[in-house]
């Protein structure tokens with residue numbers, strides 16, 4: 001059985017950076033926590049816990065708190081700063097950039113329009129920099145009334161096609177439009193590569209947290225192509241009978257899946273093959 005592994009499987013730049021910072025900080029002799037689970041991967045969260053870094057909702061009693069890649073809203077940051085806890089800011093630089101652009105647009109007098117999921121922590125963070133007129137749009141077909149000067153920023157994981165459609169709609173309803181394309185291409189490239197592999201493979205293994213949105217996106221892409229897909233968190237979930245008659249198996253993984261878990265899966269598949 002041939003095993004095709006996506007080159008882009010696993011940690012993206014921002015997640016790798018945050019996880020590296022967390023493990024580095026765990027070695028310093030003080031009580032460190034992360035504000036919520038660092039990523040949607042229970043194995044990594046557990047490994048950090050074992051290294052002494054707890055995920056918490058409130059860092060009371062800790063000496064240092066790590067902000068995860070999604071960032072935090074402005075007022076939450078202000079509360080943390082005034083509490084005296086040391087802040088280790090592992091917000092992804094691409095997310096920071098979206099926050100900065102939202103602030104800039106607001107300061108320049110634009111009504112800020114964010115393309116993204118209003119419930120996502122990254123969007124909540126960006127929104128907090130965008131002033132009181134800010135609007136978050138998920139469904140492009142349902143645009144609210146807009147002001148004359150509109151500025152767009154985008155949740156980093158949105159598809160570029162959605163941004164293009166939004167720009168086309170907004171331009172018809174406003175006098176001045178400024179757009180910051182804050183999409184991170186890591187997600188798009190991972191999806192593209194997964195699609196290419198799925199086209200060739202008889203069966204796809206998608207590795208990553210069951211709660212990870214981008215991992216679920218990879219799994220649904222593969223099933224939308226009519227492929228048999230197993231979305232697993234760990235190698236122990238694989239069964240030999242899945243691979244009866246399979247000649248080519250593809251392996252991909254979400255941005256929050258650590259390399260060692262992918263490696264275990266690949267070795268298991270090679271042994272079966």
Ligand code: SF4
Nearest residue numbers: 012014092094156184
């Ligand atoms: S997907 Fe992109 S924006 Fe999000 S954490 Fe990774 S590198 Fe940063």
